[in-house]
Amino acid sequence: MLLGVIADDFTGASDIGNTLAKGLPGQGGLQTAQFLGVPSTPAPEHIEAGVVALKSRSIPAGEAVAQSLAALKWLQAQGCRQFIFKYCSTFDSTPGGNIGPVGEALACVLGVKGVIACPAFPTVGRTLYQGHLFVRDRLLNESGLQNHPLNPMTDPDIRRWLARQTAGPVGLVALGTVKAGHGALSSALEAAAREGQTLVIVDAVDDDDLTTIARAAAPAPLITGGSGIAQGLPANFIASGLAAGSSHVAMRVEGPEAILAGSCSGATRQQIETHARSHPVQAIEVEKVMEGTVTPESLVAFIESHRGQAPLVFSGGTPQEVAALQHRFGRERLAENLDALFASTARKLVKRGIKRLVVAGGETSGAVVSALDLGALTVGGEIDPGVPALYSQGDSPVALALKSGNFGSLDFFDKALAKLEGR
Known part of the structure; x- marks a missing residue:
């Protein structure tokens, strides 16, 4: 294995797996697999990029660090030459964790400073300028993410946000240096390392900037960022002759389908409304979940x-409705009950023969795939930017699409089910 990724949630793992498998146009990517948690056995020999999906975004920082270091140890044992710590392109975290502590811990073990930190993903409207994160034309804290139920993002200055989470100083390489080319960027990162800056925010407003960052990162043992940071990395391994450049795996799974949505994002709510015009949809009444009258059965x-x-079943609502429910039942208790409901439902569906499963929401996806225990997943073709088709192995394969709440077009659910079936 050439490249190892530690992802802090399951949809994010799929996102960066898609980026690595796709690579740059005309060059191809790496043969990529997604692993659900830290594996206990070696990876298949043909895998060039391995993505270890953790559910560590919203847990205590110490636990996130321990899980991430365990993933790093396994990836090192697979022979990886480079590592990525992947987090959300909207930098989802709290002032008390987890991006800073995990990033610093990985850098400490690998003995590096001047480590790139870049959540930018211009394809889906996430750009970084002067260290400030934008969602399309809005600053992060004005984009709706300030109302996130688990990780409200109330400050768009990522350098300042990260400084609250870290022990050491946080650097910044502004856009002008990135535009000057990978040589200028490399020099700036080297200077940051000499000054003792472990993590360095790097601006990016378009895909050309991400390609420049990837070229500068070719010798770097560690990179941190959103999935966009990985789009130029396969080219480094191809140019060095370590990889030939592969195309997406063409796979298909036929059979019954289901959609489970646990995201309250505006994009997912619109996708549900679109789907409901021509398909059966059932809303989950959260109060009845807490009472035990809405069950997996x-x-x-x-x-x-x-x-x-x-068919689609969903829980969610406006940020105001979700906040009211959290206040009434408690945020952790509410999340645990909904995660358990979706996890048990998915397990029962697969046992009853469901072959194609689409899941919306990072926390929901983590709960579902953990319950299914499918092992390594092959990363297939792209459904929408940031969302690939995933396929389990074995005699009775299952096809999955794990969608971050804010990703996907209005007709995403129909597109996903068609793609999983090879249409």
């Missing part, structure tokens, strides 16, 4: 009664 019964019609 009731959700499975709804989906089973609409086989072949792309």
